[in-house]
Amino acid sequence: xxxxxxxxxxxxxxxxxxxxxxxxxxxxxxxxxxxxxxxxxxxxxxxxxxxxxxxxxxxxxxxxxxxxxxxxxxxxxxxxxxxxxxxxxxxxxxxxxxxxxxxxxxxxxxxxxxxxxxxxxxxxxxxxxxxxxxxx
Amino acid sequence: xxxxxxxxxxxxxxxxxxxxxxxxxxxxxxxxxxxxxxxxxxxxxxxxxxxxxxxxxxxxxxxxxxxxxxxxxxxxxxxxxxxxxxxxxxxxxxxxxxxxxx
Numbered sequence: 001x002x003x004x005x006x007x008x009x010x011x012x013x014x015x016x017x018x019x020x021x022x023x024x025x026x027x028x029x030x031x032x033x034x035x036x037x038x039x040x041x042x043x044x045x046x047x048x049x050x051x052x053x054x055x056x057x058x059x060x061x062x063x064x065x066x067x068x069x070x071x072x073x074x075x076x077x078x079x080x081x082x083x084x085x086x087x088x089x090x091x092x093x094x095x096x097x098x099x100x101x102x103x104x105x106x107x108x109x110x111x112x113x114x115x116x117x118x119x120x121x122x123x124x125x126x127x128x129x130x131x132x133x134x135x136x
Numbered sequence: 137x138x139x140x141x142x143x144x145x146x147x148x149x150x151x152x153x154x155x156x157x158x159x160x161x162x163x164x165x166x167x168x169x170x171x172x173x174x175x176x177x178x179x180x181x182x183x184x185x186x187x188x189x190x191x192x193x194x195x196x197x198x199x200x201x202x203x204x205x206x207x208x209x210x211x212x213x214x215x216x217x218x219x220x221x222x223x224x225x226x227x228x229x230x231x232x233x234x235x236x237x238x
Contacts, residue, residue: 017171017201017205018145018170046146046174052206055205057204058203089148091178
């Protein structure tokens with residue numbers, strides 16, 4: 001395994017279920033997690049809908065993949081960001097979103113919720129810091 | 137001729153809803169489903185446009201698509217009716233044609 005650690009950003013801009021993008025992005029994040037890179041997952045535009053609480057897909061006959069987001073912390077994804085303006089345009093607040101916990105198994109450091117709502121300037125800054133951006 | 141207009145795209149990503157509301161005439165029915173359901177929610181940047189259209193159009197939203205995306209009926213704009221798949225079929229049967237704004 002290479003010892004070079006790169007900063008990856010997974011940029012999500014699509015709502016879940018209507019298209020396959022959200023599901024595919026999640027699969028790629030989980031696969032990428034196996035490679036010990038510095039990962040950041042960003043949700044902007046309709047991508048913020050991926051994180052809504054209480055998704056129940058029984059009525060549409062599709063797999064509900066929203067519980068998987070809550071396991072991202074277990075895959076050592078520690079940085080998850082949501083664009084504030086995208087939430088506001090959709091009448092949503094952080095209360096509407098799932099919480100994702102994170103724990104460092106060595107130090108036992110715990111964070112109750114790593115989902116961070118940020119402004120546009122911070123989104124840009126995080127994009128500029130990334131070595132690679134995977135766009136969905 | 138009565139028309140059932142269907143919109144299955146997010147109003148924040150496509151102009152399907154905008155075109156639908158522009159061309160649908162008095163008394164027509166509009167069904168929001170799949171990613172189109174986001175237009176039926178209150179508090180969004182398109183709420184005024186959608187609520188305003190209720191003056192001349194009957195607007196429906198597909199319940200199973202709302203639930204799948206994590207939204208309960210309480211979040212739907214007042215005046216929009218929530219229907220199930222049987223209701224979708226009824227709307228199709230009641231109207232002469234269906235125009236899908238893809």
